[in-house]
Amino acid sequence: MTAPRAVGVRLAYDAVPAAVRAWVEDTLGSPVVATAEQVGGMSPGCATRLTCADGTRAFVKAVGAELNPDTPGLFRREAGVLAHLGAHELWARLLASYDDGAWVALLVEDVEGRHPDFGDPAELDAVLTGVDRLGAVLRQRDLPVSVDLLDVGRVLGTWADTLASLADAPAAAPVPHWLRDDPYGWADVLRHHAAAPMPHVIHWDIRVDNLLRRPSGEVVFVDWGTAARGPAWADPLLARLERVDEAWFDTSVLASPALCAVGDDLVTAVLAGFGAHLAARSVVAVDVNLPTLNDFRIRESERMLGAVARRTGR
Template sequence: MTAPRAVGVRIGYAAVPAAVRTWVDETLGSPVVATAEQVGGMSPGCATRVTSADGTRAFVKAVGSELNPDTPTLFRREVAVLGHLGSHELWADLLASYDDGAWVALLVEDVEGRHPDFRDDAELGAVLTGVDRLGAELRERGVPGDVDLLDVSHVFGKWAESLATLADAPAATPVPDWLRGDPHGWAAVLDKHADRPMPDPVHWDIRIDNMLPAER
């Protein structure tokens, strides 16, 4: 652990509707017999590594509108993006998706590995190299205009606005000293970037608990 991890309150796989779990079994071609719940992220849905009776493994993300009305939309966006991007060693492959209008689920390739340790210069360097490769790959593949992506410029602007209140944040708020010491200067940096054209897709959720250095 080298930074606070985003940890929401997730449901377990057993709490996912039976229709979704049946879909997982049928898609894998063998019933799930073991689960390992994962932590991290802010989604209220499940994040579960599953193993089926025949040894097939996968990662399941599932959420319903009753848990959070906005999260299914985020999952649909993820399905659309992963479906377009296809396979690559830099990300886990989308195996299948489920959407009944209320619940959305992704069945994703299960990748062995652990979260990187940014205190290790070699691991940090590998992550930075991987992020550079990811940016280049996303520029190369692009994303169709009909995929509902976030407007990065708008979010940068909202972040810049939020820094105006940083002085009132409690001392325990996990904010790095370099940001707390110059919020207005960094707000200007964000505003500058918000004004720039941004024609290429970018990964919006690069965090320690969202990465697995792995042999593929």
């Protein structure tokens, strides 16, 4: 079975402040009698499946600024996005949200299922089909400008800046020497696409730990904390990163209409920019209560930049 690539150190539900737990039980209308902690993702807060005395089930995620100063903002974004998206079988429905200024919590539908196995061709195909379907549905549910969304154009610009400045990056940054002078001009490719319209709402964090497969086979997309405005090709590309270190990735890219429309050069430029940015961040980032994040950055960077080398014959 494919395991989550991102696994953090999480707070147990019992350690969440009493006020938050009281809100959970008041909202669900029954006391919590059983919990099942989840491990995927990097948040230091809790991620817990709950069962109440009356049989009600829900999923709760909660975090406080004392655990990490940035994560509450991600939870606030997710609450806003899910509240405006409404209900659909492709994502877990928001039941309620809590925000006292310090702690933020979300109660969402508890989806019966497990992470899909990307090593199973049928399950992998269901994920890729689900990603394309998700894009079509989101294009019909545009969100108002008041909803906080990331801007993929800015992200691409940041990755371009990283590529352009690799020659001055610390020697300890784990990037290959041949990439340090951006020999293929990928920074310019990224800047070109960063300037293009970003009309669509996208998930922008499609990894196996943010996917659930229902017993009936349908895929559900969870964890919307980095939802963004971006291009149609973004989520199909991210979904394929689970196997970016295999030749399968290159073949699969050619089978995606959205990725074929923008061309192979952009795909390689994104891998180079994303991988280089993670590598550069690995030697300068300060991560509060996220002890596994930097190892994750280094591993993901290695996988992406290895794919760049494979795709360019380096």
